[in-house]
Amino acid sequence: MxxxxxxxxxxxxxxxxxxxxxxxxxxxxxxxxxxxxxxxxxxxxxxxxxxxxxxxxxxxxxxxxxxxxxxxxxxxxxxxxxxxxxxxxxxxxxxxxxxxxxxxxxxxxxxxxxxxxxxxxxxxxxxxxxxxxxxxxDLAQAEAIADLIDASTEAAARSASRSLGGAFSQEIDALRDKLINLRMLVEATLDFPEEEIDFLEKADARGKLNRVAETLDGVLRQARQGALLREGLQVVLAGQPNAGKSSLLNALAGAELAIVTPIAGTTRDKVSETIQIEGVPLHVIDTAGLRADHEASDEVERIGMARSWEAIGQADAVLFLHDLTRVDHVAYAQADADIAAKLPDGVPVVHVFNKADASSLSPAVQAGVLPAGPVLALSAKTGEGLQALRHTLLEMAGWQAAPEGVFIARQRHVQALRMAREHLEMAQAHAALSDGALDLLAEELRLAHNALGTITGAFSADDLLGEIFTRFCIGK
Missing domain, CATH: 3.30.1360.120 (Probable tRNA modification gtpase trme; domain 1)
Structure with missing residues (x-):
């Protein structure tokens, strides 16, 4: 533009x-x-x-x-x-x-x-x-317009409307005003070092700095919730063929989205569906069954498995499905362990033991040989355990069941708040020193102030603004 x-x-x-x-x-x-x-x-x-x-x-x-x-x-x-x-x-x-x-x-x-x-x-x-x-x-309100148009859930739409009305911007402006006051106190001390009065002690600058940091932490928590409402959570269903991944996708979505048959390898490519749990959008991806490359029946299955691993690498959470009717089979258990060993580090995994309606076995039979992570038994066929799975996913995402006060936010807002928090932590460290360098304290406060300003557009580069607005639709 x-x-x-x-x-x-x-x-x-x-x-x-x-x-x-x-x-x-x-x-x-x-x-x-x-x-x-x-x-x-x-x-x-x-x-x-x-x-x-x-x-x-x-x-x-x-x-x-x-x-x-x-x-x-x-x-x-x-x-x-x-x-x-x-x-x-x-x-x-x-x-x-x-x-x-x-x-x-x-x-x-x-x-x-x-x-x-x-x-x-x-x-x-x-x-x-x-x-x-x-x-x-301001810039946060402008982004909220696009987020309101693109909202995929009612909770996301209401949160975007709150941001458009200025709720998020007001929180940021209040923080910036408090930082301005702190900067004035610090810079007054820098300008008049010979004065006998200690401006910082008299004005309780350290206490004010700590209170600003606490307030910022609260705004950051809300922003994370708002970003989750906007972005959602990408959840990948993984596991061996015929473990019930497609059945679980259908059960979560409440519709027959994926073809389900007793034939192993029915799903040959990714199947995606967006659902919502308590207003949080979940982008659920059903993948082709995983097994050793040499066991793939044809080239199509090999490509499907490669795409499965690609999706797993990009996931916010992985639901690793195990078939409870087969976990006591040595070969099956070993294959599950091999797959678990290949899961990327840093991706949260929930071990889901499916077909609880058809087996009396306990997940403990195999859970001990798998990497750490939540373990749930359920039946995609009967719906038993689905609600527990939904709650587990929300907990993994960090969702707190208090959406009414949440404003919509983007990852760039969260990053800016984190950056401001890091500068405040440095400022607190300088302020805690009896002989702390006031010029360094002033600089950290300035950088925190600027980081907050990027959220509402008070300090924003033209290339950032261009990137934001070109994602809007024509006519808006």
């Missing part, structure tokens, strides 16, 4: 592609009333819906609908905004879009100037980018 061309007027279809009852063409820029008059044949009252025809160059109606004019700064972007709400057919929307560009380039017979010079098609996210640049919203 060009950051040098952000003052030219822009236009785009603001509704989703395809057919719909209503479609919207949105224009943003300066001095849009001449364009509105060319399109609607009349002067529009600010913030009043006006019904009438949208006219082509010959004065004939392209469509009939509502026109709304929002003069700056009282608009979404902070600029003049014109919205044409017509019938939502793709051809009609493209005709209106083309007409806006045509009318903008037409010369006014009185001034001999174009009606709206430089009008161009908007780039992805450019309307929201302008709202950010014109101080209508």
């Amino acid at each position: 060009s950051w040098l061309d952000r003052h030219t007027p822009i236009v785009a279809v603001a509704t989703a592609s395809g057919r719909g009852a209503v479609g919207i063409v949105r224009v943003s820029g300066k001095g849009l009333m001449p364009l509105a008059q060319a399109l609607c044949g009349r002067t529009l009252q600010p913030r009043v819906a006006t019904y009438g025809p949208f006219k082509d160059a010959k004065g004939e109606a392209i469509d009939h609908g509502l026109a709304l004019y929002f003069p700056a700064p009282h608009s979404y972007t902070g600029e003049d905004v014109l919205e044409l709400q017509g019938h939502g057919g793709p051809v009609v929307m493209q005709l209106l879009l083309a007409r806006c560009l045509e009318a903008a380039a037409t010369k006014d017979p009185v001034t001999d100037q174009a009606v709206l010079p430089g009008l161009r098609l908007a780039e992805p996210g450019e309307f929201t980018q302008r709202a950010f640049l014109n101080d209508k919203i």
Whole structure:
């Protein structure tokens, strides 16, 4: 997205592609009333819906609908905004879009100037980018708009709405204000070292620093929850052929998503489904059965197993399925142990012993030879133990069952908060020293302050902003 061309007027279809009852063409820029008059044949009252025809160059109606004019700064972007709400057919929307560009380039017979010079098609996210640049919203709120659109669960949507309303930004701003106060105290001491009064001791700077760190820890916990609501958890079902992976996927999803047969190796490729548990999205991936490469029946199965291992390497958690009806077989138990030994370090594993309805064996028969991790017995067929599995997954993800106060967050927000926390820890270490270097303390506070500023956009590089806004849809 060009950051040098952000003052030219822009236009785009603001509704989703395809057919719909209503479609919207949105224009943003300066001095849009001449364009509105060319399109609607009349002067529009600010913030009043006006019904009438949208006219082509010959004065004939392209469509009939509502026109709304929002003069700056009282608009979404902070600029003049014109919205044409017509019938939502793709051809009609493209005709209106083309007409806006045509009318903008037409010369006014009185001034001999174009009606709206430089009008161009908007780039992805450019309307929201302008709202950010014109101080209508901060960067965290801008991201919350995209997150609200993309929300996959009700809890995620509500949390995104809270962030859009400023809940997250208010927490960050409060932290930044407290850091500003601390920086002022430290820098006052640096500026007047000869004063007899110890500014830091008198103002309880160390106590304030500790309280800021505690508050930041609370915001970080909430941000982790918000990031989990947004990103979800990628869970991979792994295990030997015919252990019940596809049956478990179907049981968790409550639908017949994967083909289930008694024939080993029925699943030859990954099958994915997103489900939710207490509002947290789980992206569950059913993989091809794992066994030694030399035991693969054909090249297709070898490729399927390779993809299974790739998915396992990228997982947030692995459900390693074991067949309770076969765990007392030496060869089967050895194959499970071999697979477990190849699981990547750092990926949480839950050992799920399936087919509890068909076996009286205990998971303890094999659990002792497997790597450490939660052990559950269940039946994908009857549903026994599924609820315990759901709770285990939420615990592994770090989810706390208090979603109502959570705001949506992204991994970059979590990383920025962690960075700020690290700088505060260094600041606390300097402050604890009786002869601590105040210049180092001041620098750590400044770096923590800047890290928080990247969340709301107070301190953000252009390349970061470009990366964020280009992920939006066109028209938003």
